[in-house]
Amino acid sequence: MSVPSVAKTDRRNFLKYIGTAAAGVAVGVAADRYSWIPSSPAILTQTTRTERVTDTITETTTKTPSCSPSLRAAAEARGLLIGSAADENSLRYAPFGTTLAREFNFLTPEWEMKWIFITQRGYEAADTLVKFASNHQMKVKGHTLIWARGFDPRLEGTRLPDYVNENTSVADFRRAIQEHIHTLVGRYRGKVYAWDVVNEAVDDIEGLRKSLFLDKLGEGFIAEAFQLAHEADPDALLIYNDYGAEGMGGKSDRVYTLVKKLVADNVPIHGVGLQMHINATGYPTAEHVAANVRRLAALGLKVNISEMDVRIRDVPGDTQQKLEVQRQVYRDIVSACVKVKGFMAATFWGFTDAHSWVDSFYGPDDPLLLDEYYKPKPAYWGVMEALLSG
Ligand code: G3I
Numbered sequence: 001m002s003v004p005s006v007a008k009t010d011r012r013n014f015l016k017y018i019g020t021a022a023a024g025v026a027v028g029v030a031a032d033r034y035s036w037i038p039s040s041p042a043i044l045t046q047t048t049r050t051e052r053v054t055d056t057i058t059e060t061t062t063k064t065p066s067c068s069p070s071l072r073a074a075a076e077a078r079g080l081l082i083g084s085a086a087d088e089n090s091l092r093y094a095p096f097g098t099t100l101a102r103e104f105n106f107l108t109p110e111w112e113m114k115w116i117f118i119t120q121r122g123y124e125a126a127d128t129l130v131k132f133a134s135n136h137q138m139k140v141k142g143h144t145l146i147w148a149r150g151f152d153p154r155l156e157g158t159r160l161p162d163y164v165n166e167n168t169s170v171a172d173f174r175r176a177i178q179e180h181i182h183t184l185v186g187r188y189r190g191k192v193y194a195w196d197v198v199n200e201a202v203d204d205i206e207g208l209r210k211s212l213f214l215d216k217l218g219e220g221f222i223a224e225a226f227q228l229a230h231e232a233d234p235d236a237l238l239i240y241n242d243y244g245a246e247g248m249g250g251k252s253d254r255v256y257t258l259v260k261k262l263v264a265d266n267v268p269i270h271g272v273g274l275q276m277h278i279n280a281t282g283y284p285t286a287e288h289v290a291a292n293v294r295r296l297a298a299l300g301l302k303v304n305i306s307e308m309d310v311r312i313r314d315v316p317g318d319t320q321q322k323l324e325v326q327r328q329v330y331r332d333i334v335s336a337c338v339k340v341k342g343f344m345a346a347t348f349w350g351f352t353d354a355h356s357w358v359d360s361f362y363g364p365d366d367p368l369l370l371d372e373y374y375k376p377k378p379a380y381w382g383v384m385e386a387l388l389s390g
Pocket of ligand 1: 087110111114154155156157158199275307357
């Protein structure tokens with residue numbers, strides 16, 4: 001997904017943000033549809049007069065309203081983490097950071113901690129995100145130490161550094177992984193709360209997904225990665241993360257079998273991430289997701305929704321109807337999960353439709369909780385309803 005230069009992003013988004021300020025009150029009115037839900041986030045009440053918008057943006061970049069009703073406040077009232085993916089590029093646009101800190105207490109770097117990006121660009125971008133989280137009392141989930149799939153040209157993050165390839169000896173390959181994990185996890189020891197240690201190792205059809213990790217080290221590469229991460233930071237929560245394994249049956253059963261064996265083998269695994277990249281035209285039922293969360297939690301694992309977004313482009317109907325379907329999907333899935341003991345966090349793969357991987361991967365869509373003007377959508381209120389539900 002290409003991210004335009006900051007200047008263009010700033011100018012375009014600033015204009016959009018002005019639009020938000022003017023439209024802000026409208027959300028308050030819209031929120032009246034859900035009158036029992038606290039009014040819209042403070043940022044919309046802080047912008048009362050257009051001429052003050054500039055000051056307001058300056059003002060809101062310096063303080064994170066702690067008393068305002070927000071997803072963060074609702075999640076913390078339940079002892080839950082609520083998160084978003086964030087990229088360092090977007091942090092340079094003040095309203096992105098202000099909204100991120102106000103609505104979420106859990107930050108996942110979208111790409112800055114991936115092996116190839118660390119190799120190419122060093123730690124500066126990741127340091128910026130970790131520092132932002134610390135400044136706003138947010139926890140960080142490092143993502144991801146091992147993305148266990150072959151290179152997918154649509155996903156740069158799946159590329160391995162040049163120095164690990166099919167010609168690398170097993171000993172050198174193992175050494176490279178050890179150095180990568182010990183260095184990266186060690187650098188953020190005490191600053192990163194949890195790590196997606198291994199991502200997407202289970203094949204969509206059967207067994208483990210073909211990858212250089214599997215070719216070189218065999219199935220044991222998964223346990224080895226968790227062990228290396230635990231050596232580097234014994235206090236970090238170590239997670240196995242995957243997609244398409246949210247409900248019951250098929251791949252979900254294979255992920256369950258994998259993590260059950262890791263637990264039985266005393267591998268230092270502490271949690272599972274269910275990515276939840278779903279299409280509102282067909283997704284696992286809330287009941288099946290809850291049943292899956294329950295069985296994973298019964299293994300003693302903390303369960304996360306780790307990357308939720310809900311595509312609506314193919315949903316029949318007009319925009320309003322699409323957005324209502326999306327609200328219900330977010331509400332039903334999150335509501336089912338938060339009721340399960342052992343469910344730890346719901347993380348969305350971004351929070352504004354102005355920046356989602358979906359657009360470049362699947363085509364233009366509006367999969368997230370706030371629109372491109374940073375205005376809460378019905379989906380936002382669906383998640384709020386889920387967090388406030390009994
Ligand atoms: O680093 C460059 C930057 O220098 C340049 O200015 C910019 C524009 O060209 O591109 C930047 O890199 C891109 C990066 O996203 C930041 O936008 C990469 O080319 C691009 O491949 C990368 O895509 C990410 C993708 O993983 C691959 O790493 C997406 O943002 C990210 O949303 C996506 O997230 C994955 C999870 O890690 C795993 N689960 C699936 C999920 C969606 O694919």
